[in-house]
Amino acid sequence: MADRALVLDGGLATRLEAYGRDLGGGLWSARLLAREPELIARVHRDYFEAGADVAIAAGYQASVDGFTARGYSRTEALEFSARSVELAVTERDAFGSGLVAAGVGPYGAALADGSEYTGDYDLDEEGLYRWHRERWRVLTGSGADLVACETLPSAAEARALARLVAETPGVRAWFSFSCSDETRISDGTPLREVAEGLAPLHRQGRVVAVGVNCVPPSNVPPLVREVASVGLPAVAYPNSGEVWDSERGTWAGSTDVEGFGAAAAGWCADGAVMVGGCCRTGPAHIRAIRRAVDALRSA
Numbered sequence: 605m606a607d608r609a610l611v612l613d614g615g616l617a618t619r620l621e622a623y624g625r626d627l628g629g630g631l632w633s634a635r636l637l638a639r640e641p642e643l644i645a646r647v648h649r650d651y652f653e654a655g656a657d658v659a660i661a662a663g664y665q666a667s668v669d670g671f672t673a674r675g676y677s678r679t680e681a682l683e684f685s686a687r688s689v690e691l692a693v694t695e696r697d698a699f700g701s702g703l704v705a706a707g708v709g710p711y712g713a714a715l716a717d718g719s720e721y722t723g724d725y726d727l728d729e730e731g732l733y734r735w736h737r738e739r740w741r742v743l744t745g746s747g748a749d750l751v752a753c754e755t756l757p758s759a760a761e762a763r764a765l766a767r768l769v770a771e772t773p774g775v776r777a778w779f780s781f782s783c784s785d786e787t788r789i790s791d792g793t794p795l796r797e798v799a800e801g802l803a804p805l806h807r808q809g810r811v812v813a814v815g816v817n818c819v820p821p822s823n824v825p826p827l828v829r830e831v832a833s834v835g836l837p838a839v840a841y842p843n844s845g846e847v848w849d850s851e852r853g854t855w856a857g858s859t860d861v862e863g864f865g866a867a868a869a870g871w872c873a874d875g876a877v878m879v880g881g882c883c884r885t886g887p888a889h890i891r892a893i894r895r896a897v898d899a900l901r902s903a
Contacts, residue, residue, distance in 0.1 A: 608901045609872045610703070612658045612841050612880025613651035614890045620647060622886060630716035631674060634666040637684040638676070641691055648695040654887035655894030657702055658878065659695065660752050663688040663743055664709035670716075682742045689746035705778075706748035708765070710756050711735055721782050721818075723758035723791030732764035740768045744775050751777040755818050757790035759798055766802060769810050776810060778839045778878065780817040786826040796830045806836055815839035818882045820847075821867055825874050832875030840871045844884035855884060865892025869900055 617633045623643060627633055636644050648659045663685055671681035692704040711732055712720030719725060727735060744751060753765045762779055769777050779802055781789040788794055798814070805811040815838040816827045824840045831838040844859035868879040879897070881889045 609876060609897050610657040610878045611655055611890060611893050611897055612878055613656040613660055614881040614885035614887065615883050616647055616662055618884055618886055619650060631670050632665045633662055634670065637662060637666055637687050641687060645691045645695050648692050649699065650887050651890055652695060652699040652702055654890040656890050658705055659692040659702060660705045661688040661692040661707045661748065663707035665713045667714035668739060670714045685739050685742050686746045689743060689748045693747050703749040705750040705752040706743040706746065708740065708743060708751055708753045710761055712757060720755045720757050721790050725758065729760040729764050732761050733767055736764060736768060744772050750812065751775055753777055754780045756781045759791060759793040762798055766805060769805055776812050778813040779811060780815045780839050783816055783819050783823060783827060786823050787830055795827055796834055799831045799834045799836050803834060803836060813837045813839040813878055815876065817841045818843055821845050821864065824871055828871050828874040828876050837877040838875045839878040840876045841880035841882050843882050844889065846884050859884065861888045861892050864889050865896040868893045869896040872897065872900060
């Protein structure tokens, strides 16, 4: 894909909150696809200007079920999913360079019950395949360069999405997982085992990377090495390092922006080909990663 690591963007919701938006409720940032699409476009522009090579479109929580449960029609729900990609593509074209990844969030994101961090689902692989299929067809037909299958908690959901990749000509995707520790995804399956299952699609050029997102930065190096151990390129975009305090309803701890960038250089050394940030990361983190990745290239 490139002769150097690609820099992904940072937290979409984090940046929207920085602009003063309250994202409470089940639709989270996807609500703004209907109400303030121009603000989502501005966030993509912010990250391109900070040095991101790849914008992840705002499809994470833009499910048909989520929108229809809140009074929108099925047609409107699918239009909002398509809009997520179109907004990112427009900003990329205006900026003049970069890639756009359609954002495919897990089933748990639509449930809005935290199950994207447990994999405790009421659907099996076949059910997950059917649930994702309609939105998948819209997203992959909307002009994205890649598909980001992200924050996946279960091997069954990975298999369901892998089936969709296999049956969609021309699509290239990455798979990133939420994880319970330094070796296992959230449902307890070893990350190495999941990566091995995706290796045939990688050999076909259909899966460009496997890795992790929305995990603590400290867990990234061993997880990236698990992926690299089976010969696959890795993707890593963890949270800032702050921890959510559920009792107080606030984030605790602090983030070292320059340290985050330096850590990203280490993830590249361990086998990551795409690095960025997830929750609580913003343009400053992406600028730090950009500097670190550029330094690696010039070394």
